[in-house]
Amino acid sequence: MIAVLRQFCVLGKYSGKMPFKLTEGAISALLNGHEPKDPILQCLGTKSIAGSGVPRMRLVLSDGVHSFATSMLATQLNDFVTDGRLQQNTVFKLKQYQSSVLQGSKRIVICLDIEILQTPDEAGGKIGEPVPLSVAQNAAGANGGLPNPSKPGNENVNPSGPNRIPPAAMYSPKPTGKMPFGKEQVPTTPGGTQTRVMPIGSLTPYQNKWSVKARVSQKGTMREWKNPRGEGKLFSFTVLDDSGDIRITCFKEEADKFYDMIEVGKVFYISNATLKPANAQYNNTTHDYEMTLRRDSTVTLCDKDDGKMVPKIQYKFVNISNLEQNISGLVDVIGVVKSVEDLNSVMIKSQNREAKVRKFNLVDQSGSEVTVTLWGLDAEKFDGKEHPVVAMKGAKVSDFNTCSLSAMGSTTISMNPDIPEAYQLKQWYESGGSTQATQSLTISSGSGGGTSAANWKTLADIKNENLGMKDKPDYITAKVTVLYCKKENVLYKACPNDQCNKKVIDLEQGKYRCEKCDLQTDEFKYRLILNMHVADEYESTWVTCFQEQGEILLKMSAQELGELQQTDENAFDNVLKRVDFQSYFMKLRVKMDRFNDEDRTRVTVVNVSPISNVDYIKKLQADIQKLQVE
DNA sequence: CCCCCCCC
Numbered sequence: 187m188i189a190v191l192r193q194f195c196v197l198g199k200y201s202g203k204m205p206f207k208l209t210e211g212a213i214s215a216l217l218n219g220h221e222p223k224d225p226i227l228q229c230l231g232t233k234s235i236a237g238s239g240v241p242r243m244r245l246v247l248s249d250g251v252h253s254f255a256t257s258m259l260a261t262q263l264n265d266f267v268t269d270g271r272l273q274q275n276t277v278f279k280l281k282q283y284q285s286s287v288l289q290g291s292k293r294i295v296i297c298l299d300i301e302i303l304q305t306p307d308e309a310g311g312k313i314g315e316p317v318p319l320s321v322a323q324n325a326a327g328a329n330g331g332l333p334n335p336s337k338p339g340n341e342n343v344n345p346s347g348p349n350r351i352p353p354a355a356m357y358s359p360k361p362t363g364k365m366p367f368g369k370e371q372v373p374t375t376p377g378g379t380q381t382r383v384m385p386i387g388s389l390t391p392y393q394n395k396w397s398v399k400a401r402v403s404q405k406g407t408m409r410e411w412k413n414p415r416g417e418g419k420l421f422s423f424t425v426l427d428d429s430g431d432i433r434i435t436c437f438k439e440e441a442d443k444f445y446d447m448i449e450v451g452k453v454f455y456i457s458n459a460t461l462k463p464a465n466a467q468y469n470n471t472t473h474d475y476e477m478t479l480r481r482d483s484t485v486t487l488c489d490k491d492d493g494k495m496v497p498k499i500q501y502k503f504v505n506i507s508n509l510e511q512n513i514s515g516l517v518d519v520i521g522v523v524k525s526v527e528d529l530n531s532v533m534i535k536s537q538n539r540e541a542k543v544r545k546f547n548l549v550d551q552s553g554s555e556v557t558v559t560l561w562g563l564d565a566e567k568f569d570g571k572e573h574p575v576v577a578m579k580g581a582k583v584s585d586f587n588t589c590s591l592s593a594m595g596s597t598t599i600s601m602n603p604d605i606p607e608a609y610q611l612k613q614w615y616e617s618g619g620s621t622q623a624t625q626s627l628t629i630s631s632g633s634g635g636g637t638s639a640a641n642w643k644t645l646a647d648i649k650n651e652n653l654g655m656k657d658k659p660d661y662i663t664a665k666v667t668v669l670y671c672k673k674e675n676v677l678y679k680a681c682p683n684d685q686c687n688k689k690v691i692d693l694e695q696g697k698y699r700c701e702k703c704d705l706q707t708d709e710f711k712y713r714l715i716l717n718m719h720v721a722d723e724y725e726s727t728w729v730t731c732f733q734e735q736g737e738i739l740l741k742m743s744a745q746e747l748g749e750l751q752q753t754d755e756n757a758f759d760n761v762l763k764r765v766d767f768q769s770y771f772m773k774l775r776v777k778m779d780r781f782n783d784e785d786r787t788r789v790t791v792v793n794v795s796p797i798s799n800v801d802y803i804k805k806l807q808a809d810i811q812k813l814q815v816e
Numbered sequence: 817c818c819c820c821c822c823c824c
Contacts, residue, residue, distance in 0.1 A: 469819085
């Protein structure tokens with residue numbers, strides 16, 4: 187371990203000066219279906235290929251002996267070209283790639299992960315006199331991967347000659363690279379159709395006859411949609427093989443047809459589907475495309491699946507410290523569970539149903555911490571007490587409380603996964619990580635902050651911008667002054683059960699009944715509902731404020747206030763008067779609802795905090811800056 | 817053709 191570290195340091199220290207030796211023979215090996223590890227190559231040129239969607243970058247690669255012109259950069263690496271890090275004569279390490287054969291002869295190498303080692307200047311220009319190769323060589327390796335001089339019709343190929351394309355006769359229709367699930371080769375799909383089984387990673391919309399053999403790694407629920415363009419139902423799932431994963435969606439009839447059949451863990455042959463560019467915002471598979479099943483698509487269970495070849499889920503982990511750069515996107519994260527909350531229930535107002543919810547805090551070696559929210563079954567079955575390593579594929583980054591994570595239906599959660607990152611984290615955690623101070627990205631409103639991601643609005647904006655008219659509520663932050671806090675019906679008697687806040691029925695003689703819990707009791711707890719008239723410089727409105735925020739405003743617990751109401755009406759009144767004409771930052775939930783057949787906009791206080799001059803000045807400065815730009 | 821993921 188120490189030796190490895192030392193070596194690493196030496197490389198790091200001298201990396202700018204040491205000449206990097208290109209991995210001679212790597213190109214030939216690639217063309218012959220081998221997959222050399224971490225070859226060091228030189229880029230001889232880049233070319234942007236315009237397409238319908240994101241541009242694709244084509245690269246010419248060299249190992250100093252051979253060059254190779256059909257290589258592409260995975261689109262997520264396009265920045266390397268656009269910002270100039272990767273250009274003609276740049277030397278780099280090809281850390282991850284996908285090599286596959288198209289139309290039976292042409293090999294294409296997709297560069298998935300690269301590390302820049304030298305700029306063109308540091309490399310001193312083009313290294314060696316590489317000869318172009320485009321197809322596999324006979325007896326490659328026997329002569330160091332050079333074109334075989336004994337092959338008839340090949341006598342004139344000069345290894346150091348000008349740019350010559352080897353004649354097509356040199357192509358050897360030998361092994362064509364990695365098939366899905368290792369060496370097990372399945373040349374045709376069941377039913378006798380002559381369809382090639384292709385590696386998932388090599389699929390593009392430009393091939394018309396293909397089939398994949400893939401294991402289902404994730405399945406979403408059936409979902410209905412309705413929008414101005416139409417309505418219907420759909421479900422999505424993810425499949426993978428050794429070469430990568432891809433998201434598949436079925437709509438309407440296809441959704442019904444395939445829904446029961448698709449099960450996580452099972453292996454299927456899939457063919458005749460449409461490929462279209464994947465939208466990275468909603469899709470974080472490794473694939474550039476995603477699949478839609480059609481009427482003529484076939485999905486056939488592979489009954490010869492022995493269960494041995496289980497391709498690993500492919501992750502693109504983001505350090506917790508970098509999550510804020512991915513707000514509202516999907517990410518893969520891995521970390522150790524530092525703490526976990528109990529299972530909770532929340533009411534989803536828009537759907538009028540209850541959902542199970544659980545939060546936990548995840549830490550990693552970046553020294554950062556983030557709060558993760560799990561829903562439904564994920565929340566119920568989650569066991570985080572023993573500080574497991576948790577890997578999540580496709581978690582949603584939210585700006586709630588500045589930055590937090592939420593598991594979605596399509597998020598795959600793996601406990602203590604069998605991957606190197608997990609062992610490394612476990613070791614780090616056990617050898618000091620557990621006691622290391624961590625910086626949480628999730629700044630809960632209770633602990634002072636929480637306004638940095640605030641959606642600042644004025645009360646006039648509620649009407650002007652039609653806030654609260656959508657399916658989901660709008661959350662805004664406003665600086666408001668309380669004009670009046672209503673004294674009537676401020677308190678109610680609620681079920682004493684921890685999880686229940688329902689109003690109890692007074693049965694007289696000190697007996698109470700909770701309909702929800704089916705409980706008769708002689709106890710109750712006080713709960714607060716404050717109705718307040720608030721105003722800013724533009725507008726005034728009535729807002730409702732429940733228990734926790736009410737206690738903050740009144741600086742008194744609901745229980746104390748309830749007792750005060752019984753013993754000293756005057757003092758009770760004075761407590762409520764405390765808030766009149768006071769100013770606060772309020773986070774407000776704005777949502778239209780229907781009450782007695784009348785639409786009205788309900789405004790609820792979800793968070794209240796004292797005016798922070800620092801935050802307010804920041805907000806004003808941002809406003810001024812906006813004015814200057816416009 | 818979806819792209820919602822809830823609570824605060």
